[in-house]
Amino acid sequence: MSYERENIAKMAGYVPGEQPEDADVVKLNTNENPYPPPRAVMQALAGVTADQLRRYPNPTARKFREAAAKVHGVKPDEIIAVNGGDELLRLVVSTFVDPHQVVGYADPSYSLYPVLAAAQDAKVFRIPLDDDWHLPADYVEQLNRVGAKLAFVVNPHAPSGRLTPVNDLRRIAEGFAAGVLVIDEAYVDFVDPARKHDAVQLVRDGLDNVILLRSLSKGYSLAGLRFGYGIGSAKLIKPMLTKTKDSYNTDAISQALAVAAVTHKDQAAETWAAVREQRDRLCGELRGMGLEVAESQSNFILVTISGRSLDAQKTYEELKRRKILVRYFSVDPRLADKLRITVGSTVENDVLLRAIKELV
Amino acid sequence: MSYERENIAKMAGYVPGEQPEDADVVKLNTNENPYPPPRAVMQALAGVTADQLRRYPNPTARKFREAAAKVHGVKPDEIIAVNGGDELLRLVVSTFVDPHQVVGYADPSYSLYPVLAAAQDAKVFRIPLDDDWHLPADYVEQLNRVGAKLAFVVNPHAPSGRLTPVNDLRRIAEGFAAGVLVIDEAYVDFVDPARKHDAVQLVRDGLDNVILLRSLSKGYSLAGLRFGYGIGSAKLIKPMLTKTKDSYNTDAISQALAVAAVTHKDQAAETWAAVREQRDRLCGELRGMGLEVAESQSNFILVTISGRSLDAQKTYEELKRRKILVRYFSVDPRLADKLRITVGSTVENDVLLRAIKELV
Numbered sequence: 001m002s003y004e005r006e007n008i009a010k011m012a013g014y015v016p017g018e019q020p021e022d023a024d025v026v027k028l029n030t031n032e033n034p035y036p037p038p039r040a041v042m043q044a045l046a047g048v049t050a051d052q053l054r055r056y057p058n059p060t061a062r063k064f065r066e067a068a069a070k071v072h073g074v075k076p077d078e079i080i081a082v083n084g085g086d087e088l089l090r091l092v093v094s095t096f097v098d099p100h101q102v103v104g105y106a107d108p109s110y111s112l113y114p115v116l117a118a119a120q121d122a123k124v125f126r127i128p129l130d131d132d133w134h135l136p137a138d139y140v141e142q143l144n145r146v147g148a149k150l151a152f153v154v155n156p157h158a159p160s161g162r163l164t165p166v167n168d169l170r171r172i173a174e175g176f177a178a179g180v181l182v183i184d185e186a187y188v189d190f191v192d193p194a195r196k197h198d199a200v201q202l203v204r205d206g207l208d209n210v211i212l213l214r215s216l217s218k219g220y221s222l223a224g225l226r227f228g229y230g231i232g233s234a235k236l237i238k239p240m241l242t243k244t245k246d247s248y249n250t251d252a253i254s255q256a257l258a259v260a261a262v263t264h265k266d267q268a269a270e271t272w273a274a275v276r277e278q279r280d281r282l283c284g285e286l287r288g289m290g291l292e293v294a295e296s297q298s299n300f301i302l303v304t305i306s307g308r309s310l311d312a313q314k315t316y317e318e319l320k321r322r323k324i325l326v327r328y329f330s331v332d333p334r335l336a337d338k339l340r341i342t343v344g345s346t347v348e349n350d351v352l353l354r355a356i357k358e359l360v
Numbered sequence: 361m362s363y364e365r366e367n368i369a370k371m372a373g374y375v376p377g378e379q380p381e382d383a384d385v386v387k388l389n390t391n392e393n394p395y396p397p398p399r400a401v402m403q404a405l406a407g408v409t410a411d412q413l414r415r416y417p418n419p420t421a422r423k424f425r426e427a428a429a430k431v432h433g434v435k436p437d438e439i440i441a442v443n444g445g446d447e448l449l450r451l452v453v454s455t456f457v458d459p460h461q462v463v464g465y466a467d468p469s470y471s472l473y474p475v476l477a478a479a480q481d482a483k484v485f486r487i488p489l490d491d492d493w494h495l496p497a498d499y500v501e502q503l504n505r506v507g508a509k510l511a512f513v514v515n516p517h518a519p520s521g522r523l524t525p526v527n528d529l530r531r532i533a534e535g536f537a538a539g540v541l542v543i544d545e546a547y548v549d550f551v552d553p554a555r556k557h558d559a560v561q562l563v564r565d566g567l568d569n570v571i572l573l574r575s576l577s578k579g580y581s582l583a584g585l586r587f588g589y590g591i592g593s594a595k596l597i598k599p600m601l602t603k604t605k606d607s608y609n610t611d612a613i614s615q616a617l618a619v620a621a622v623t624h625k626d627q628a629a630e631t632w633a634a635v636r637e638q639r640d641r642l643c644g645e646l647r648g649m650g651l652e653v654a655e656s657q658s659n660f661i662l663v664t665i666s667g668r669s670l671d672a673q674k675t676y677e678e679l680k681r682r683k684i685l686v687r688y689f690s691v692d693p694r695l696a697d698k699l700r701i702t703v704g705s706t707v708e709n710d711v712l713l714r715a716i717k718e719l720v
Binding site for chain 2 (some may be wrong): 001002004005006008009012013014016017018027031032033035036037040044045048050051052053054055056057058059083084086087090095097098099112114118121149172177178179180209217221222223224225226227235236239241243244246247248249250251252253254257303311313
């Protein structure tokens, strides 16, 4: 007999991007930061003791929450530390959405959202983005019409890189009174500082139905560490912190390294500037080849390959044959002629640009 | 308005044991191993590179699963790596138990079980243990009568330390055909090797409704690392591995350290022998003081304090005043006259024994 719950048996799991073990591969498929983690993080790693490993960690990563609260100008009770941003995405679904209730999100976006909804036996409601990847003007009305309990907005959007301004998010949060708005800011560190984008202001302003997701994976070059955090009203954070998260969800090493990371944000910010510079260069050169590239505020770009000698899928395959990995989303018709390419180091981008020039 | 699900709003969270930051405290309350982690683990820690942190880890901890499979004589597909044993306990509930279905367990046992059931909006069915902490003879019949979908057995039992033989577990698994039997072996490393206890044999024998939980927290002195694993039929492991666990649930550092740990089990086994020796000594000396101590195969002992100058709660408080932390379970009437005391190092046990001699 089968022991799985029916919804679990029926659902498909999330498929992570390819993680080749071949060190030769130019890996531009999973949006890792091409530069190393902050020096302070490596120093914290060298300072981890046997006794820190032997004993249980602080169950809520208290020191990290205090450090992050200081960085963002909020209270420690408005922060939850998580074992990678994906944990927070699971927690918001399992804490705020009953089975058979509705989770809404813009389409396309992170393919994990429907997986988490299916595991909770919840329904999903997909709201197609406008042609240029804007949220539709009636996003809130659509959410309210179906009685959504939770909505996700990735900002900057993936896979396009488009940034929704804070005031638009504020209008969504205010209009979505019956539900929780989760703003997935996994890539927000790469936004041009000239934009003065700061969605934490929504929490500081007391909007009690907003949770922001932050991750150390990209901005702090720590995808291997699995550490992220949520920022939101204490009312939303508390049930996750005290009831639904695993009792010791983050470990002693990652807590120590995460404190070092956010305390030395300036060191990570050096990589953000370098990524932005390379992003501008990639966009410029690809557009110079006549390719369409969406305006990106993230560490990846979405490139349209159409009317060329190779289509997007063939280009993906040919790049892979040359040991250059990018992301191709085969199932989504709106993405069928596009490639999502992580902004790599100068050398990696050199290799990529040369290959694309030859291929398409 | 409140955004929490009703079952979450109503439930109480798990309360972890006290984790004082005062280094002077003799900490015998949360069953940490008093000896350091294996040397090989500290060597692996020193070998962690910036690039391992920068990139995503293997999503299923493949190398660890291969190493653990070799140690236990099972296949890698019969192993799931988890971010601390508590993650596996959550996963079995969320994967195999629908809301309103029943989770059964012996009472008293790990106070996290009802918390996980409540978060899933499942019901719990508590089966009182016999007076000497044996599972009642009709354990399976009781589970089947209420239609339980999942049952937990902690073995060795906590907080008594009693070991249930493998053949008794086999009879339970065979009789519990409609549900999944989770055998929580968090403390199994401390069982006397003369007992030749090996519950993995149930999985090797093809019993497809059994999952064993193993943890590196106690046996490998790695409570701070948050790393555990499940052993079970591929049929039970697969949905958790590919659908319900977070996409990258264990990080690159913990995977590397966990491989080192299980590959150098012999180094950890030195601490198991030392703990057993100290356990025998503690039991002997406390019984010599006329105190009743349950027969323990774990790294803690359950001591009855009754008919003495101080009762159990007062003894707990007086010990705490002397900076010796032990565990007192105030809510359970069967445990009201008892203390659970972790087996510490020789010096810690000296301090404890001297204090108890003076107090009770």
